[in-house]
Amino acid sequence: MEARLYFLSLLTFLLSLAKESQQGQHERRLLKHLFQDSGYNKYERPAEDESNPVDVKFGIILQQIIDVDERSENILSSMWLRMTWHAYNLKWNAEDFGNVSTLIVPRSLVWVPDILMYNSASEDFDETYPTNVVLSSDGSNLWVPPGMFKSTCAIDITWFPFDDQLCDLKFGSWTYVGGLLNLTEDSSEGGDLSSFIRNGEWMLIGLPVERHVLQYDCCPEVYIDLTYTIHIRRRTLYYGFNIIIPCVLISSLTLLLFILPPDAGEKISLGVTILLSLMVFLLLVAETMPPTSDAVPLIGIYFACIMMMCSLSIVFTVVVLNFHYRSPDTHTMPRWVKRVLCGWLAWLLRMERPGGSTTRRSLTQRAQVKDYKLGPLEEKSRSLMANVLDMDDDPRMANGSTTGFLMKMEESMGMNSSSVRHDITSILRELKKITSRYRKEDEESDVKNDWKFAAMVMDRLCLVVCCVFTLGSTVAILASAPHLLA
Ligand SMILES: *[C@@H]1O[C@H](CO)[C@@H](O)[C@H](O)[C@H]1NC(C)=O
Numbered sequence: 001m002e003a004r005l006y007f008l009s010l011l012t013f014l015l016s017l018a019k020e021s022q023q024g025q026h027e028r029r030l031l032k033h034l035f036q037d038s039g040y041n042k043y044e045r046p047a048e049d050e051s052n053p054v055d056v057k058f059g060i061i062l063q064q065i066i067d068v069d070e071r072s073e074n075i076l077s078s079m080w081l082r083m084t085w086h087a088y089n090l091k092w093n094a095e096d097f098g099n100v101s102t103l104i105v106p107r108s109l110v111w112v113p114d115i116l117m118y119n120s121a122s123e124d125f126d127e128t129y130p131t132n133v134v135l136s137s138d139g140s141n142l143w144v145p146p147g148m149f150k151s152t153c154a155i156d157i158t159w160f161p162f163d164d165q166l167c168d169l170k171f172g173s174w175t176y177v178g179g180l181l182n183l184t185e186d187s188s189e190g191g192d193l194s195s196f197i198r199n200g201e202w203m204l205i206g207l208p209v210e211r212h213v214l215q216y217d218c219c220p221e222v223y224i225d226l227t228y229t230i231h232i233r234r235r236t237l238y239y240g241f242n243i244i245i246p247c248v249l250i251s252s253l254t255l256l257l258f259i260l261p262p263d264a265g266e267k268i269s270l271g272v273t274i275l276l277s278l279m280v281f282l283l284l285v286a287e288t289m290p291p292t293s294d295a296v297p298l299i300g301i302y303f304a305c306i307m308m309m310c311s312l313s314i315v316f317t318v319v320v321l322n323f324h325y326r327s328p329d330t331h332t333m334p335r336w337v338k339r340v341l342c343g344w345l346a347w348l349l350r351m352e353r354p355g356g357s358t359t360r361r362s363l364t365q366r367a368q369v370k371d372y373k374l375g376p377l378e379e380k381s382r383s384l385m386a387n388v389l390d391m392d393d394d395p396r397m398a399n400g401s402t403t404g405f406l407m408k409m410e411e412s413m414g415m416n417s418s419s420v421r422h423d424i425t426s427i428l429r430e431l432k433k434i435t436s437r438y439r440k441e442d443e444e445s446d447v448k449n450d451w452k453f454a455a456m457v458m459d460r461l462c463l464v465v466c467c468v469f470t471l472g473s474t475v476a477i478l479a480s481a482p483h484l485l486a
Pocket residue numbers: 095098099
């Protein structure tokens with residue numbers, strides 16, 4: 001009984017062993033058949049007729065754009081290459097080999113086309129990973145080596161940061177000419193994007209392919225390459241938030257420069273601070289750009305405009321401050337300044353001078369008054385004196401009335417005339433001195449105010465020009481961009 005059981009289990013074990021060996025046997029037999037018995041040589045180009053080329057179908061499957069390096073002008077992408085060709089010498093009849101219809105062998109064992117990326121920018125030129133090759137019983141071979149491809153890409157920065165980039169990936173056989181290896185694309189639509197992982201910085205627009213067949217005068221052979229073009233568009237949100245908006249804000253701060261009153265004493269330092277912060281942004285932008293002089297990026301033009309405006313603002317602020325602090329001791333106001341700045345421009349900018357009696361009349365009206373000495377100030381101060389002392393301002397004229405006044409006083413008070421007369425005369429002299437001094441001060445402050453008003457008009461003019469320029473340049477730059485949002 002026990003012996004029978006033992007025999008049975010041994011039998012099943014042997015049977016299962018036999019079955020396994022039967023399964024493995026086919027593949028082993030097939031390998032032996034393909035690579036030993038048939039005299040296969042992997043260096044042989046698998047063309048049945050040597051005068052015909054081997055047809056190789058080629059395609060790329062783009063996985064991800066990992067990095068676009070604007071400074072070194074290259075692009076790093078993760079891709080799978082897909083190559084299929086027909087090998088007449090790797091065929092078998094599947095039914096003879098236990099229905100084994102596909103065989104997977106290492107790349108080193110069979111012939112593979114030597115397709116390389118011509119415009120590679122990596123240190124070890126070929127980055128493909130040597131994966132296995134799939135052989136089919138009908139002779140078709142499939143090889144899909146993945147790889148990280150760093151390729152050169154001429155970066156065109158003209159429209160930065162609203163730019164599109166076209167990066168070529170040129171594939172071709174390194175040694176086989178067109179007569180030996182007929183390279184064709186497996187899909188006329190271009191690269192396969194079904195497993196593409198989107199990139200945060202770049203938007204993929206397309207991956208078209210073009211087949212080039214080049215023939216040089218020297219040789220009868222043709223050279224075939226497939227050029228895939230990665231068309232990417234920069235996503236502008238990042239640059240909008242981190243460069244454009246701060247830049248617009250800072251440039252609009254320049255307007256404050258002309259609103260800040262000169263007496264605050266901060267005008268120049270504000271201007272210089274704005275200029276410096278613009279410089280910092282310019283450095284940030286310049287760091288991402290390739291150091292090329294082929295083109296000036298759009299944002300560079302914008303920065304140049306804004307910085308020019310800022311520098312000019314500082315220059316004009318100095319002029320404004322100069323005007324503001326002028327006094328009649330050092331400057332006389334030229335007629336044209338009075339006419340152009342205080343007259344026309346003030347009218348054009350709808351500015352009027354509010355304030356006291358001396359300044360209530362607008363300067364245009366004042367300019368029309370021919371004799372400045374007979375202005376309202378003189379009339380008023382004279383009437384004040386006359387009210388108090390009942391006399392004329394002019395000393396020559398005053399004598400008579402003063403004497404009459406004194407006489408009246410003497411009469412009414414019955415005082416010693418000579419001493420009183422002396423006292424009152426000296427008082428009057430003092431009064432006259434004080435009055436003339438005040439009058440002089442009034443005149444001076446009037447002229448000073450004229451200068452201040454001229455400075456104000458200039459400030460306002462600069463403000464308007466600056467506003468128009470900032471708005472105009474911002475709109476012009478944004479409008480000239482090929483696309484704003486991506
Ligand atoms: C191979 O496949 C054919 C048809 O599919 C079948 O008739 C035959 O039995 C199979 N041979 C083996 C060894 O499995």
